[in-house]
Amino acid sequence: MxxxxxxxxxxxxxxxxxxxxxxxxVYWINQAVRLFEQLIADGQSAxxxxxxxxxxxxxxxRMVLPVSAFAAAVYVTNRLSAESELVVMQATGFxxxxxxxxxxxxxxxxxxxxxxxxHVLVPASRTGLAERRTxxxxxxxxxxxVDGSFQHPAAGITLYIREITLNGELLDIxxxxxxxxxxxxxxxxxxxxxxxxxxxxxxxxxxxxxQTLQAEGNRLFVTRFDDFTYDIGALITEAGTRRRDLRxxxxxxLLFPTPDLMEITRQPREVFLAEGHSRFAQPLTAAIFAxxxxxxxxxxxxxxxxxxxxxxxxxxxxxxxxxLANVGASAAQSDEALWPLVYLPVVVGxxxxxxxxxxxxxxxxxxxxxxxxxxxxx
Numbered sequence: 001m002x003x004x005x006x007x008x009x010x011x012x013x014x015x016x017x018x019x020x021x022x023x024x025x026v027y028w029i030n031q032a033v034r035l036f037e038q039l040i041a042d043g044q045s046a047x048x049x050x051x052x053x054x055x056x057x058x059x060x061x062r063m064v065l066p067v068s069a070f071a072a073a074v075y076v077t078n079r080l081s082a083e084s085e086l087v088v089m090q091a092t093g094f095x096x097x098x099x100x101x102x103x104x105x106x107x108x109x110x111x112x113x114x115x116x117x118x119h120v121l122v123p124a125s126r127t128g129l130a131e132r133r134t135x136x137x138x139x140x141x142x143x144x145x146v147d148g149s150f151q152h153p154a155a156g157i158t159l160y161i162r163e164i165t166l167n168g169e170l171l172d173i174x175x176x177x178x179x180x181x182x183x184x185x186x187x188x189x190x191x192x193x194x195x196x197x198x199x200x201x202x203x204x205x206x207x208x209x210x211q212t213l214q215a216e217g218n219r220l221f222v223t224r225f226d227d228f229t230y231d232i233g234a235l236i237t238e239a240g241t242r243r244r245d246l247r248x249x250x251x252x253x254l255l256f257p258t259p260d261l262m263e264i265t266r267q268p269r270e271v272f273l274a275e276g277h278s279r280f281a282q283p284l285t286a287a288i289f290a291x292x293x294x295x296x297x298x299x300x301x302x303x304x305x306x307x308x309x310x311x312x313x314x315x316x317x318x319x320x321x322x323x324l325a326n327v328g329a330s331a332a333q334s335d336e337a338l339w340p341l342v343y344l345p346v347v348v349g350x351x352x353x354x355x356x357x358x359x360x361x362x363x364x365x366x367x368x369x370x371x372x373x374x375x376x377x378x
Contacts, residue, residue, distance in 0.1 A: 004094075004102075008080075009102040012102065012103065012106040015071075015072035016068055019072050019075075020065060023064040023068055027060050028060050031056060032049075035052055035053065052129065055128050055132070056125070058117055058121040058124075058125045061117060062117045062118060062122055062282075065110060066110075066114070066282075069110045069287075069289055069293075070290060070318055073291070074293040074294075074296075074314060077293065077294050077307075086298070095361055096295070096298045096357045096360035099298065100294060103291050103294035103295075104291055106290055107286070107288070107289075107290040108287055110286050110287055111284055113283075118283065123250060126248045130244070130245065146161070147161045147164045156179035157177060158174075158175070159173075159174070159175050160173070160175075168193070168194065169191055170191060170192040170193065170194070173192045173205060175188075182216065183212055183214045183215060184213045184215075185210060185212045185213075186210070187205060187208060187210050188208050188209050189207060189228070190207040191207070201232055202229050202231055203229070204227060204228070204230075205229075205230065207227075208224075209222060209223065209224050210222070210225065244264055245265075246272065251279050253272075254275050254276030254279070255272075257269055268336075270332065270334065270339070273332065273336060273339045274329055274332035277332070277339050277342040277343070278329060281328075281345065284346045285321065285345050285346055285349065288321060288353065289318060289321070292314060292321070292349060295356035295360065296311070296313050296356055298357070299313075317352055320352075321345045321349045321352070328342050
């Protein structure tokens with residue numbers, strides 16, 4: 001690479017890192033606040049919050065990198081234009097196509113980073129996050145069994161425990177089951193234990209009483225027991241019944257889905273294919289974002305008022321490409337044969353970039369005179 005290419009590429013990468021850091025921080029803090037409130041309310045520790053935050057970070061980075069690449073390309077090109085560096089380079093014989101070479105290299109670097117995220121890091125982090133959520137959901141003691149307060153683990157269920165000992169024994173338990181419309185059953189026991197069985201977790205109560213109030217006739221039935229087993233498996237989400245997300249699977253599994261995978265996820269083949277091909281299209285689209293931001297600003301001549309009009313055009317083109325990405329993904333999910341539409345934003349974005357560079361390479365006249373770039377070249 002020439003000295004100018006290295007200089008421009010270093011500027012793009014520096015600003016790209018800065019914008020990525022800022023956007024990731026803002027987006028992550030917004031998510032972290034909600035995550036913190038949810039986990040702390042469920043009785044989880046700060047270490048669990050930190051673990052969940054790290055697992056959500058790859059997906060946050062994946063979402064902000066395309067925007068960071070576009071912002072870096074626009075900012076650097078605007079600064080070089082304002083300081084007349086682009087004018088000088090064009091005066092030495094550099095065409096817009098030649099100037100776009102470091103921007104294209106920058107886009108390919110961004111695409112490579114996004115490819116690692118979409119194909120490796122994001123699926124692995126989503127799998128780990130789903131497994132940890134399942135483990136926490138199964139942890140009844142941390143999620144539902146909180147001593148000294150009334151809990152409502154499910155609709156119609158009220159649970160109160162006076163104390164939970166260090167060995168997991170529940171003392172002075174109160175459990176009201178009002179899920180049935182015809183009757184309400186209230187269980188009280190001096191102590192209870194939470195055990196796991198093949199059919200799910202069970203609550204075993206000792207030395208207690210069951211009071212059943214029937215709505216018809218307002219009759220109350222009282223039964224005393226030495227030990228009684230209550231099935232609470234329906235109150236939590238079991239790991240075996242967890243519905244896996246498509247974004248947890250590898251790219252190969254998405255492109256070649258088996259009947260078992262489609263049955264587990266309850267998703268048709270076209271949804272698998274659309275998700276798999278989107279992992280290739282997203283990095284290429286991010287590269288297009290960067291090159292569009294650079295090329296759009298080359299279409300304007302030098303002006304003391306800056307290139308705000310060109311920046312507006314670049315933003316509009318960015319929105320158009322993103323809309324095409326959404327349309328292509330929706331169409332591909334509805335019909336298996338339409339999976340090539342996932343790459344529609346890449347094709348259209350490439351055509352727009354070529355059109356912008358061709359427009360920038362044409363000699364311009366302002367007020368019947370050639371612009372400063374053309375005059376300098378002459």
